[in-house]
Amino acid sequence: MNRSAPGLLALAVLAGACSGAAETASTPSTTTSTSADAVAPTTSTGTATESSTTTVAATTTSSQPATTAPPTSATTPTSNAAPTTTAETPTTTVPPTTTVPPTTTSPPTTTVPPTTTSPPTTTVPPTTTTSAPVRLAWPSDVGTSRFGVLGRSFAIPGGWIRPHPGVFLWSDIERSRGTYDWKMVDWNVMAWQTDRLAVLATVWPFNSWDQKSCHGDEPKIHPVLRELPRRLFAPCDAAAYRDWLTALVERYDGDGVDDMPGLAYPIRHWEIANEPAMQGGHGYFFQGTSADYLDLLATSASTIRAADPEALVLTGGQAGMQPEFTDFWRPVLLEAGGSFDIGNIHSIGSDSSFFSAPYREFLDSYGHADIPFWVTEALLPTRPEFFGQRAPTGDQLARDTFTGFASALADGADRIFNVGPHDPTGGPGPESDAAFELLARSIGGFSSALRLSPSSTRFDLPDGTITYVLWDGSGLPADVTGEVMTTGYDGATATADASTFRADVPTLVSVSP
Secondary structure, eight states: OTTHHHHHHHHHHHHHHHHHHHHHHHHHHHHTTSOGGGGOOOSOOHHHHHHHHHHHHHHHTTTOGGGOOGGGGGGGGGSSOHHHHHHHHHHHOOHHHHOOHHHHOOHHHHOOHHHHOOHHHHOOHHHHTSOOOOOOOOOTTSSOSSEEEESSOOOSTTOEEEOSSOSOBHHHHOSBTTBOOOHHHHHHHHHHHHTTOEEEEEEBOOOHHHHHHHHTTSOOOOBSSTTSOSOOOSOSOHHHHHHHHHHHHHHHSOSSSSOOTTOOSOOOEEEESSOTTOEETTEESOOSOHHHHHHHHHHHHHHHHHHOTTOEEEOOOBOOSSHHHHHHHHHHHHHOTTSOSBEEEEEESSOTTTTHHHHHHHHHHTTOTTOOEEEEEEEOOOSOSSTTOOOOOHHHHHHHHHHHHHHHHHTTOSEEEEOGGGSTTOOSOHHHHHHHHHHHHHHTTOSEEEEEETTEEEEEOTTSOEEEEEOTTOOOOTTOOSEEEEEETTSOEEEEETTTOOOSSOEEEEEOO
8 A cells, every 4th residue: 555655646646747737738729829919928827828829820921921939838748847848949949030031031121122112203204295385377368469448348369358456455465454455456356366267456546545645634535436436545644555555466466475266367467556546526536646656656556566576567547648647647657677577558538559659659758668568548539520420320320440459459569458348338339349349359468569551550460460450442462372261350351452452442352370
């Protein structure tokens, strides 16, 4: 019995050891679910130490799964000296200090490429790809004719219009200081461009609020046109006028800056006021001296050219060659060198060829021989030439239209605008209008013109065709031979032998190259 007691004691000890080993073997399976922070207790004994070693395995398995040493702790049950072997385990739990890989997993910090992806900052092209404003070119089919009309429409290819008074009035566009209303102007410009018309724009430099600021004590006058203010002096506020004129030209110059939406081609021709010498009589277009108008012309020209270097400036129309008008314009022409690009003469029922030849001489004599001129108001005389005579018939006015317009162009006019039905009295009538249109269609695009005699003119067309306008019995030059086609002022056509033909009525004869 005494011998068996130690044996039973040994068996009991052995059983206790086995149960202790079983507990330590199960600890890793329960502690592996703990967080990495559980690595910190390295001073715990026995099973707790193995728990820490198994947690280290959990952290190290992410970088080196092959070294998951925790299974080696399962050998502990083979040695009954678990306490001694567990003492070694804490010394071998150096892996927590070697678990630097998580700290060396600095690739996320070395992912500098996102910061070095500077291409967005170097993608300057978006800023440089802002294309420069596109300047609209003058179309090849617009303004090619030498003929135009007052009014709103003209059914001639390449034709011109001169709206009168038009819509380019300072008083209408800037009714309140600093506020521009472009609706009416835009609407008209769009309509003209739909019809492919070239526009001569008359600038009306008058505004009621401006006139009142320095001429408020002046009596009101009766302007020729009801659309104009009741005072017509040069602008009081020159800066305000320049601002408005700049905005006007910029809106329609087609340079891509502040242009009218939908603008198809530029407006390039600007006439500064109208008949400034017309002061009194049946009405006013201006109030002031020649010096006042000269200053207005110079200011307007410099402002327009600053906004559009390709613009062309016309003087306000000279109302005729009568002394009261030449006296007003002589001082202007003497000092206006460089302030205008095109001269401008009017003839309202005064001259059969619209003062074309004498106005050319007038410009030349005051230093402007290199300046072209336009007749921007041409109205045939409709009254008897002498007292007691009858007024011309419609047929006679049609003949006079043919000869008068052909003569004016042959005498040097670069463009000519028929007042026609725009005249308040109704104009010369439908026969005259038809003759004018026939002439415009026949010679409108001529490249050069020459007066051959008092009753014959020659027009050279771009395609090489030569067209003669003949009247009062004139014939063709000797170098024109063979059969020719003739067209009368009334549209009647016929054929004739060139060597024997004589124009009993105003007639067109075209000779092909």
